[in-house]
Structure formats: C-alpha cells, structure tokens
Amino acid sequence: MSDRFIRQQDLVDSTIFKNPITVVGVGGIGSFTVLTLAKMGFKDITVYDFDKVEEHNLPNQFYTDKQIGHSKVYAIKNIVSDFGEDCIIKPKEKRWLATDKNKGI
DSSP: OOGGGGGGTTTSOGGGGGSOEEEEOOSTTHHHHHHHHHHHTOOEEEEEOOOBOOGGGTTTSSOOGGGTTSBHHHHHHHHHHHTTOOOEEEEEOSOOOGGGTTTTO
8 A cells, every 4th residue: 555545554454445336426425425435545436426517516515616517427537536546437427226236337
C-alpha cells in the first residue's frame, strides 16, 4: 500500500480495496460516497444512476454549476478523476435492476 493510504491501514484490511464496489444512485449520499471510496483507495467502482445534474441538486450533492445537464454517473467519474484518484469508475447511465446483480456489468 502506498503512503497515500497510510491512514486507512489501521481502519480496514488493505486487501478489500481490490474488491469491486457498486453504488446505486449518485445523488445526495451516493456522490459523496463514491468520492470517499475512491479517496480511501478502492480501485473498481461501478455507479448506476439514470439522472442528470440539475440546479436543485447543487446544495446537497457533490456537483458543480458546470455539470448541470450532464449525466450524474459521468459527472462523478470526472470529479474522481479531477481529484487525481487512481480509480476506475464504471458509469452505468441507467436504473439499477435486481437482475443486474449477477450480470457482472
């Protein structure tokens, strides 16, 4: 584990950072969750959301004025990238369905 994640070593076993994670919804909770997971060191995050960033999202979600009208999943991917995190965000611009659970998508 690099020095970048040294503070997390006492909190979690670093081997879990290799596990893929799926976040359903990147709004008020999900947008902050994805960024936090990436900053903690998780490398493989799939995000599902069918919504676009709207002005009323800005006060309570991790988006900027410049992202209004953009897909939330691509906006959060860009945010994580802007923070310089070495994380692969797999955007799924659609509603998550229970049938997606075992498809590996």
